[in-house]
Ligand code: FE
């Protein structure tokens with residue numbers, strides 16, 4: 001399934017005044033005079049449209065049927081400008097956000113007549129009670145192992161998997177098949193040694209370099225991932241791997257909505273940061289309100305029923321050393337006030353679904369509860385019943401289409417571990433997590449995990465759309481009926497990202513049609529002329 005990108009591509013152009021002058025010259029050169037009213041309309045239009053193109057159309061029309069008087073009238077400019085506008089809409093897309101009054105103007109959002117259908121499938125918020133004790137960690141890992149073992153044993157090829165102890169009891173040369181968690185991974189040249197345990201016993205697994213496909217699988221394995229091992233037991237108790245199997249996602253048909261409504265996916269606003277892209281976000285809000293210029297963009301906006309925000313609504317405070325130097329708003333409550341003032345502008349018929357990220361003012365360890373009412377009070381107050389505030393991760397069903405929302409801090413772990421994955425292709429990193437059916441496998445590195453009695457990061461139900469953020473680079477892919485979208489950001493490059501060599505892609509919103517799962521990418525940075 002291919003995605004389509006809409007957005008205005010900016011080309012270097014002269015000042016509007018210059019263009020109007022040139023347009024006027026064209027009229028004169030063609031032997032016509034321009035009526036004063038026509039000229040002032042052209043001047044107004046030149047803010048949004050190319051006056052020369054309008055004049056070209058007028059002159060073309062005149063050449064087809066010359067009038068009895070050599071004048072260009074206001075009506076002629078008007079007509080040519082709408083033609084021009086329609087043509088532009090069809091070819092280039094969004095040009096400028098012009099907020100149109102809801103319900104009154106020409107913009108009548110279809111989604112206003114569609115009843116919202118939100119079912120929360122999974123939300124850890126009210127069920128968090130981590131004690132942080134050693135027993136709690138044991139219980140947490142047991143939960144992870146049991147849940148993933150169950151998923152692995154649903155596979156035909158692992159239905160008859162034994163325990164590690166049973167497997168190691170067999171004679172040398174016997175075939176073994178078991179499920180275990182990757183406790184250690186060491187590479188020696190092209191060979192890999194894995195230590196795999198199932199909370200009862202552990203096995204040393206050798207991946208030989210003779211099988212490049214298998215070496216590749218071993219290379220992509222993440223620590224603490226749960227994996228199926230098929231191999232042969234040797235005389236000294238080692239297991240020589242023949243296959244390594246992740247739970248993966250079965251071939252499936254995604255869920256589709258009977259109604260044609262759109263969900264818009266964004267994340268990482270970082271309101272409060274000095275480099276928050278306020279202009280781009282205003283353009284986005286303007287588009288949601290029907291000020292999208294082109295007919296297609298307005299139609300798209302009119303069908304938006306849901307706005308999904310995958311975390312980092314604000315920049316927070318004390319998230320990294322010396323953050324205060326990069327903050328426009330130093331108080332986290334005021335950051336949420338500013339964010340609320342923006343989200344308040346989202347049309348009332350659109351449901352806003354928000355989860356927190358690592359910059360938000362809730363506990364940092366996964367799973368995170370929903371945004372705190374104490375710090376994000378303004379948001380709860382201003383968005384009221386429009387707001388569905390959930391934890392990270394969370395899963396919701398919208399008109400029968402399941403969305404998995406996950407902020408995505410653990411994607412950093414994937415970026416450093418998996419070959420061929422970088423911050424340029426975060427959707428690939430998301431796919432790596434999805435295949436392992438766990439959103440944050442690596443324990444004790446970048447992503448803090450709280451030892452809840454249940455592991456909430458296991459992807460028990462395969463979603464139709466997996467939405468993450470955090471990397472600040474827009475990317476998407478499609479795999480076995482699952483749309484994976486990393487929704488980019490609304491913040492310019494930070495100093496930290498500069499050091500990493502990461503170029504963010506601010507100003508992109510992903511629009512998913514729930515009836516077809518088709519994806520349209522609205523790129524507001526093109527509209528405002530970013531390079
Ligand atoms: Fe972020």
Ligand code: ZN
Pocket residue numbers: 312357358359407409469470471
């Ligand atoms: Zn983040």
